[in-house]
Amino acid sequence: MKAREAAQMAPRFRILSPKRNKLLQTGWEGFFPYYAGFPEVFARELLQSAELPNGAVILDPWNGSGTTTYAASGLGLSSIGIDLNPVMIIVARARLLPPTEADHLRPLAATILSHAYSTPPILDPNEALLGWFKPSTAAFIRGIEQNIRRSLVGNMTKSPDGIHLDKISGTAATLYVALFAACRKLVAPFRSSNPTWLRVPKETDARVAATKAKVAQYFAANVRDMSGALAATLDADLRIANPPRAGECEISLSDTASMKLRKGSVDFVLTSPPYCTRIDYTAATRIELAVLGPLLTISARALGKQMIGSTQVPSTLIEVDESWGKTCARFLRALRKHPSKASGGYYYRTHLDYFHKMSRSIERMSHALKPGGHAVLVIQDSYYKDIHNDLPEIISEIGVTHGLSLKQRKNFHLRSMSDINPGRRSYERPSGATEAVLCFVK
Structure with missing residues (x-):
């Protein structure tokens, strides 16, 4: 035909x-x-x-x-x-992420938080997170990210010719999303009426000063809830006769x-x-790009120009x-x-x-x-x-x-x-x- x-x-x-x-x-x-x-x-x-x-x-x-x-x-x-x-x-x-991975998330998050508490990193003066957070808060967030990276981002993602984020494991990606959500909650004072826009603080603005316990609480709660929601999808699949692979x-x-x-x-x-409405899609993910900073080879501004x-x-x-x-x-x-x-x-x-x-x-x-x-x-x-x-x-x-x-x-x-x-x-x-x-x- x-x-x-x-x-x-x-x-x-x-x-x-x-x-x-x-x-x-x-x-x-x-x-x-x-x-x-x-x-x-x-x-x-x-x-x-x-x-x-x-x-x-x-x-x-x-x-x-x-x-x-x-x-x-x-x-x-x-x-x-x-x-x-x-x-x-x-x-x-x-x-x-396959629902069968739900049970692994919370123990992994607990280990990552334990390492973040015990070995806080020394912040780079150009650390992007400092745009929104006080140094102590930024350092703990970077410590969580660093331990996700060390524990779950392997040689397939980090290769001699650069970082391949499209090869990152679903588990690592899920923990990054949990950290994204924690940071978004912390920077709520810098949101605007436009849901796509996260304001960059001015020099006179007070940066967010959250305790390690507060950051850890938000991150752990996100992982717990994601694990539970993923497990629920597995339960739903088990109730379906011959679900598609x-x-x-x-x-x-x-x-x-x-x-x-x-x-x-x-x-x-x-x-x-993308709509032709002058939405800056990189501005919508500024805080997430800051979290991913060590894995990126391009600045947020350069990325925005390509969009x-x-x-x-x-x-x-x-x-x-x-x-x-x-x-x-x-x-x-x-x-x-x-x-x-x-x-x-x-x-x-x-x-x-x-x-x-x-x-x-x-x-x-x-x-x-x-x-x-x-x-x-x-x-x-x-x-x-x-x-x-x-x-x-x-x-x-x-x-x-x-x-x-x-x-x-x-x-x-x-x-x-x-x-x-x-x-x-x-x-x-x-x-x-x-x-x-x-x-x-x-």
Whole structure:
């Protein structure tokens, strides 16, 4: 059967709301509440309705906290998750920890805390944790991290050619996530109304001074609760007759604009690319990046510049590409002419950077997709001042440029993060945002 004929016979997908619901983030899922992305039930229902063949490979090129790879694994499907943020690699790896490992977590955490108490490290003057914590608190946190690293990060992760976070064990990743959560709780005074933003303290701000006992209490409680939640998933699996064997999963640290995947190696793509709303995804994980400092070879600022949707102006001049489509061209012309400050300079150039990286990424994604394969993307529109950035339509046109055809679309109206910005009241525009689920076929 020809690929085009097979595509015409493909089932219509079962599409639930892609917006994360805090009420659904319970148990094991409740430990991965990172901003953006879609809920596990959305991914699971959609993948089940796709009627994928045995041996099918699922790709999420913006894997984030690993919802797609987690859902695919639970359905016995093979998957590939790619992300540029090292923090998200750790989180996605932790999420895949087999339930049979639940009983090992608490004894490991107790040993790690014991070593952290007995052998406190000498802090480097450039220690990133000092940006939020007093020296004694920062030193104890670094001691916990150091002992996780020494105990659980082996030669597969630490090799002569650098650190391979995509090879870190699920157990090590889970303990790192427990430490992330402890640090996030401690730096609560530096959160803002925007859930993606953790404020960097000014020189005059008081840094957090928490006792060793308090830090240890938070870390141990997180490990205890994660162990219990993971054990509960094992109990649930035992009540199911012939549960599917977990699918193989590869988590990779890579830039989607240059990712190297074999042509036609992927059956199905399920993903949510970064929105064009000037969200700094590295700023959202500042404290986690500080915790991971000794394992990183790149600064948070340099990492932020590589991200799609970077708030930093690109160092090279990018020209508008007609392959981005007519909708994108109209939006960019309107943005460049807008009378507000820096519209024709800073904001215009950062949007060019966004569309340049997005087009290259979709081209690489399409290259990896098999003929007749499907790609489902969750895309949210936005506004620049009073100019509608119809990102779902722009992505649809970019997809066509790179060999994809839009077969199904479902819209959901949601509250937008921009609604909490007082500046939006200066411009006439609707409240909320449209989050579109776009279903393409190759």
